[in-house]
Amino acid sequence: MSSTQVNINIVIYLINYLFTILIVDCATTYSQSFTNGVTPTSQCTAWITFAAGLTCTSYSSLRIYGSNDPTGITITDSYVVTAIAVALRANTTYSATSNGYTLIVGVCGSGYEITATGSLCTCTSGYTLRPCFGGSSWGGIMGTTCSAGTQTLSLDFS
Template sequence: MSSPAHAIYSSTLSLSLQGHEFQPQYGVQLIFKETVRSRLLCSAACSQNPSCRIFDYDSSSHRCRLFEADLTNGAIIETASQTSIVGSVILSASLYASMYNQSCSACQGNRYQTCSSTTNKCQCPGNSYWNGSMCPLQLFENAACSQIDACRSDLNLSCVMNSYGEFTQCLIAATTIYTQNFIYNIPSSSECIAWNTFQSTLTSRPYRSMTIKGSNDPTGITLTNPRYVAGIANALLTNATYGPVSSNGYLWVVGPCGYGYELSATGDVCGCSLGYIVRPCIGNVNWGGINGNTCGASSQTMIVIIQ
């Protein structure tokens, strides 16, 4: 059936048998629940809401529910009410191909794509993503994912990338911070303990960026390649060598130095290159430095943020 709404908002629906309702996997998927006079009005409400992919309606109670969901993250189930029915919006690549990434005039008032205020192009609506042919809904925690924007970012989810650069699953994004004060010509002891703790708290949760900064450079430098960030985080967690890899104007590397592993943006380890090096477990006074000397450096605070 097609909704009676204005044609540009029309959609084709697949209806279940009577005696069924939709069971969402997550409460956040329910986006509308009201009493309406007819199934036709309920289906029209769904057609006019770009977020709606499924609705159910009970003609006895007149309950109308709209869901930002589909059968990948919910189910049509039998219910005691024989007057309840489920409608699913039928999607196909043809609904998207002629509009995606075109000027906003191509998708004006269209339920399947929206005008981006930043690019002035037709893009996928909120909580959905472009997979190369259409706009499926973004995924929830622990779901398998194959691209960086496939997960519900509004729920702080990111698509995890392993150290091989392969996307794996949607997990809650994590932030791990190391911050310690270092004193000129004093070997780092408590700072090394804190570094070991920092390394051990790194997980397989998704990380998208890493920043090295401190009192000598409050802004610091940032690595934004998720694959490299994942590789560095895994190397620090497992005390393994990684890199050097080139990104954001620096050569990033993890490797052994002294009694532990150092993080360097100079392309080498256990050296005295000027730049950004953190190696609290070296066992002497050459514990690194930020934006300057990394051997015999002046007193300073060093901070590493992986998030």
């Protein structure tokens, strides 16, 4: 093997290594337990911290899931996923359709929500997180999103 080939192999290895580090460092999860009829407080604080931490320049997937549906839904359009992360971090509104879901980020109550129901700040059944709503309609997974039963709500970005 020539020295040029060795150098090329080293460069390829380093690029792959750095790419792997960047992907791993960008993976982040919000996961909190919510209780029926209880206004979330620590969950809202964790949501604000989570959103502020969405600082990577690109994300390849997001997954909305919870104790009612541990598999949840996954969105793999990197443009849409990155735009959702930016909207959550910057507290701006965003809407897109991907993988058969209409995803919306926007204001609901006292904070921002992400929903895959196609309707912002409604009680539509589906996949919604709104931990800073300011009341007991904090969202829900695979079911009612207002006054939902006790459950865990989770959102992954990677």
